[in-house]
Amino acid sequence: MEKARASRRRRSPRTINDCPFGVADAEATIHAESEAEEAAGADEKTSEGDYTDLGYMFAAYVNEDSPIVEKILKEALKANFVDHFRGYQGDGDSVLRELFAIWSALQERGIKYSNVTTTPGKSKTVLSQHVRFVDESGANEQANCVDGSVLFCSVLRKLGLRSFLVTVPGHMYMGVYLSETGDERVALETTLLGVTVGKDVEEVEVVRDLSGVRASLDEEAAQSDAWKTFAVAVAVGTKDLVENAEKFEAENEPQYQITDVNGARNDGIMPISYQKTE
Numbered sequence: 553m554e555k556a557r558a559s560r561r562r563r564s565p566r567t568i569n570d571c572p573f574g575v576a577d578a579e580a581t582i583h584a585e586s587e588a589e590e591a592a593g594a595d596e597k598t599s600e601g602d603y604t605d606l607g608y609m610f611a612a613y614v615n616e617d618s619p620i621v622e623k624i625l626k627e628a629l630k631a632n633f634v635d636h637f638r639g640y641q642g643d644g645d646s647v648l649r650e651l652f653a654i655w656s657a658l659q660e661r662g663i664k665y666s667n668v669t670t671t672p673g674k675s676k677t678v679l680s681q682h683v684r685f686v687d688e689s690g691a692n693e694q695a696n697c698v699d700g701s702v703l704f705c706s707v708l709r710k711l712g713l714r715s716f717l718v719t720v721p722g723h724m725y726m727g728v729y730l731s732e733t734g735d736e737r738v739a740l741e742t743t744l745l746g747v748t749v750g751k752d753v754e755e756v757e758v759v760r761d762l763s764g765v766r767a768s769l770d771e772e773a774a775q776s777d778a779w780k781t782f783a784v785a786v787a788v789g790t791k792d793l794v795e796n797a798e799k800f801e802a803e804n805e806p807q808y809q810i811t812d813v814n815g816a817r818n819d820g821i822m823p824i825s826y827q828k829t830e
Contacts, residue, residue: 567682568824569682569683569684569685570680570681570682570683571609571610571612571613571680571681571682571683571698572606572609572678572679572680573605573606573607573609573610573679573680573681573719574603574604574605574606574607574678574679574806574807575603575604575606575677575678575679576602576603576604576677576678576679603806603807604806605806605807605809607717607719607809607811608811608816608819608821609821610681610683610698610701610702610717610719610724610811611717611811611813611816611817611821612816612821612822612823612824613683613685613686613698613702613823613824614686614702614705614706614709614715614717614813614823615685615686615702615706615823615824616706616707616709616710616823617823618685618686618687618706618823619687620686620687620690620691621686621706621707621710622710623690624654624657624658624661624690624707625637625654625657625707625710625711627657627660627661628650628653628654628656628657629653630657631653631656631657631660633649633652633653633656633769633773634649634650634653637650637711638650639711639712639713640712640713640731640732643731644730644731644736645764645765645768647713647728647730647731648730648738648762648765648786649765649768650711650713651708651728651738651740651782652765652778652779652782654704654707654708655740655745655778655781655782655785656776656778656779656782658703658704658745659745659746659777659778659781660778661690661693662693662746663689663690663693663694663695663700663703663745663746664693664694664695664745664746664747665694665695665696665697665700665742665743665744665745665746665747666694666695666696667696681698682696683698683699683702684696684699685824686702686703686706689703690703695742695745696743697723697724697725697742697743698724700726700742700743700745701717701718701724701725701726701742702717702726703742704726704740704742705717705726705813708728709813709814713728713729714728714729714732714734714812714813714814715727715728715729715813716728716729716737716810716811716812716813717810717811717813718739718789718792718793718800718809718810718811719807719808719809719810719811720792720796720807720808721807721808725739725740725741725742725743725789725792726739726740726742726789727739727740727789727790727793727810728740737790737793738786738789738790738793739786739789739790739792739793740782740785740786740789741784741785741788741789741792742785744781744784744785744788745781745785746781747781748777748781762783762786766779766783796808
């Protein structure tokens with residue numbers, strides 16, 4: 553009887569928004585470097601025992617069929633940064649212009665970074681993260697690093713662009729391949745949505761030359777906060793992607809993962825079929 557009670561105590565209910573992203577061996581000890589990082593699901597490491605990465609589960613929150621995706625694409629076209637979405641029919645700069653149009657639409661919606669990530673019933677062996685559905689992020693005008701990343705990936709997947717989620721200790725951002733061949737990719741730090749950037753754009757164009765894209769914009773757009781934050785987001789995200797390239801490939805760095813959304817779909821990770829009741 554005592555054994556059965558103990559087993560029941562170890563179980564805790566989870567909401568559909570709680571995404572498991574890793575499982576540690578029962579003997580392992582999981583550390584959080586600070587209370588603030590712990591609140592964000594941050595930098596949790598196993599000091600001993602095995603760790604199984606489940607980061608591919610985040611792809612289930614990428615939902616290209618959500619009605620909010622079509623609305624965002626329509627709003628992006630209204631900004632007149634692109635005449636229509638061409639996807640991989642254009643070149644790398646064309647893809648980047650489309651990314652900027654989407655970024656601008658999300659910023660115009662007022663979506664801002666919000667570090668609301670508390671997951672009830674937190675386990676010391678099953679690591680999980682609260683993830684908003686894309687319609688929630690769009691309607692509530694707030695998104696944590698995971699919310700913003702899955703929202704952006706949802707929009708890009710609707711356009712046929714190959715996107716991916718990047719997981720590092722305590723954080724997530726997203727990226728996209730600029731061609732079908734996958735020869736070049738950039739990443740976006742989505743937590744910069746809604747942030748006012750004080751730096752000159754030229755100072756942060758250190759990873760991928762965006763001068764061609766900027767030159768195609770009118771002067772107002774090129775000087776806008778949307779462009780500045782987009783340029784910084786590309787620089788910051790891509791720089792981290794490059795600097796941690798070896799860790800993403802290493803077998804002993806389970807918390808550094810790149811989840812290709814197309815690959816996850818091919819492996820059977822489909823969008824969660826769920827609609828909240830009013």
